[in-house]
Amino acid sequence: MRLIFAGTPEIAVPTLAALEDAGHEIVAVLTQPDARGRRGRTLHPSPVKEYALERGLDVWTPEKASAPEIVARVKELEVDAAAVVAYGQILRPALLEAVRLAWVNLHFSVLPTWRGAAPVQRAIMAGDEVTGASTFVIEKGLDTGPVIGTLTERIRMTDTAGDLLERLAQLGAPLMVQSLEALDAGVARPTPQSTDDISYAEKLTREDAYVRWDLAAHLVDRRIRGCSPAPGAWTTLPDGSVAKLGPVSPRPQRAGTVPGQLREEAGEVLVGTGTEPVALGWIAPAGKKPMDAAAWWRGARLGEGAQLGEA
Structure with a gap:
């Protein structure tokens, strides 16, 4: 197949x-324009752009993928279909109609659950036990198109969003290949999404990442x-400064304390919550690299009863 990615x-x-390994011809790769790093000084290419250039692929970085000139270029290529994974732009009808078959998106949830920008993150935060991936035909709505294929994956008790996304990215790749090939062969049967159990995964904000110890x-x-x-995830230290936090471990066998209150016990740094305490993994005070919580505690010398977050 002749494809756009x-x-x-x-x-x-x-x-x-x-898609390349399966022998399909990638005639163009669309990716977001180079973005500035955290310090805002240097422009950096996206990981997809870096990979595509290493492979000698034709890379496009339009500010607006649905601009008339991009639509015209896509039509000139006479491609069979387009594969989309976390592109980051809304694709308008004129662009969607510029390929022979369809634009197919790999979305990291079992649709119609968790439509939107942060499906894996929201699934973990909601306590879901199972998630997955879906391929669907892109249409005008937000992740509303008919589904071609799905897979499921259990969410592990220690999974971060990064862990789960990495796993789903690997599992979802062959699903996309199979879906496009089935569509091309005329054997795919895209199925309209159920109108039940629809949920939305809004993009995470800094406020979402603030840890409420209560x-x-x-x-x-x-x-x-x-x-x-x-x-x-972040919290505030006793002096009011901000610190990033790594995953924690609930300690149901330990006595509870005031939410946000720190103490050292058995070599662990514990923080009180609304129920049992949790043990900190790593912490990164403002301007510093992540460090083991026990090492941070020894250096900070805060003393028992110091408070994280709002008192």
């Missing part, structure tokens, strides 16, 4: 690689894992 982050690369320990655990590695 559209994707941007690292989780999109396995699908691009799988919540139950299992909710604190889910929030931190769902926000790791991005946007990054």
Whole structure:
């Protein structure tokens, strides 16, 4: 098949690689324009762009993928279909109609559950036990198109959003290959999504990543894992400065304490929650690299009863 691929982050690369390995011709790769790093000084290409250039593929980085000139270029290529994984732009009808078959998206949930920008993160934060991936034909609505194929994957108790996304990216790559080949062969039967159990996964904000220590320990655990590695869970230290946090471990066998209150016990740094305490994994005070919580505690010399977050 002659294909266009559209994707941007690292989780999109396995699908691009799988399509190439399956012998399909990638005639163009669409990805987001180079973006500035955290310090805002240097422009950096997306992981998809880096991979595509290494493979000698034709890379496009339009500000607006649905601009008339891009639509015209797509039509000139006479491609069979387009594969999309976390591209990051809304694709308008004129662009969708510029390929022979369809634009097919790999979405990391079992649709219609968790439509939207952060399906894996929201699934972890909600305490879902199972998630998965779906391929669907892109249409005007937000992740509403008919589904071609699905797979399921259990969410592990220690999964961060990064862990689960990496796993689903690998599992979803062959699903995309199979879906496009079935569509081309005329044997795919895209099925309209159910109108039941629809949920939406809004993009995570900095506020979503703020740890509320008054919540139950299992909710604190889910929030931190769902926000790791991005946007990054955070709290405030006793001096009011901000610190990023890595995943924590609930300690139901330990005595509870005031939410947000710190103490050292058996070599672990414990923080009180609305139920049992949790043990900190790593912590990164503002301007510093992540460090083991026990090492941070020894250096900070805060003393028992110091408070994280709002008192």
